[in-house]
Amino acid sequence: MQLFFNSELTKSTTSFEFDDLESKHIIKVLRRKRGDQLQITNGKGDFFDAIITDDHLKKCTVSIVKVSHTIPRRYWLHMVVAPTKTNERFEWFLEKATEIGVNEITPIICDRSERKIVKIERLKKVVQAAMKQSFQSYLPKVNEPVLFKEFLKQPKEGLLFVAHCEEDVEKYELKRRVAPDKPVTILIGPEGDFSPAEIKQAANHGFLPVSMGRNRLRTETAGIVACATVAMINNG
Structure with missing residues (x-):
């Protein structure tokens, strides 16, 4: 069954209408009709079982028949990653990180960043699609891009x-540093790596240097290895 998303749903919701775009997808593309069952999430841990009550092409209406809640992960993973030169590679990272398990993502602009403009709404759509595809009930938070030095000033907790x-x-190696059930924040630099000044600044703010292995990895690959390592330590 395909998962749908609507952030406005609450446990007290009894019925609602999908917007024009989602209604068209449900009725015309997926060929769902009145009486068919849908499963929806609000991205906040809740799953909603719903029945189509009006299969209108522009305002598909459903009635909520059951609500269930998913217990969140015991850890919180915040990936802070410099956008790659090409949008496709960064979006690939977002998609796979969401599938593996990430709670929060912050694009950072570094001294050696080749791309400093990020379309945040596009990134949110990629993450939302990956959440639905992997049938999860928690939508990762995607923050606005921030300069590296400004990010370091923000309050942080955990590892x-x-x-x-x-x-x-x-x-x-990261796998030797991660501990189960702990909040984790990981900085991943751009293709040209962090500058020596940035590495020093990170150390001054309590960030411990880690390796992803012997091989030198692309930015997006390093991000995926980091996500998989944290997930393995917590789920193993």
């Missing part, structure tokens, strides 16, 4: 890591 390629800094 703080920065992944970089500098060889004259002692680093442990």
Whole structure:
């Protein structure tokens, strides 16, 4: 069964109408009709079982018949990643990170960033689609892009890591640093890596240097390895 999304649903909702675009997709593309069952999430942990009561092409209406809640993960993973030069690669990261398990994503603009303009609404749509595709009930939070130095000033908690390629800094593999059931924030730099000044700034703000392995990875690959490592430690 396909999962649909509507952020306005609450446990007290009894019925609602999909917008024009979603209604057309449900009725015309998926060929659903009155009496068919749909499953919807509000991205806040709730699943809603619904029955189509009006199969209008522009205002598909459903009645909620059951609500169930999903217990959130015991950990919180915040990926702070520099956008890649091409949109496609960064969107691929967002999609796969959502499928694997990420709670929050912040695009950061660094000294060596080649792309400094990010269409945040597009990124949110990619994450939303990945959430539905992987049948999850929690929508990852996508923050507005922020300068690296400004991000470091923001309050943070839990385990703080920065992944970089500098060889004259002692680093442990991420899997040896992550602990179960802890909030984790991981910084991933752009294609040209973090600058030496940024690495020093991160260290001054409590970020421990980590490695993703012996091989040098692309930004989006490093991000996926980080997500998978944290998920493995917490779910293993």
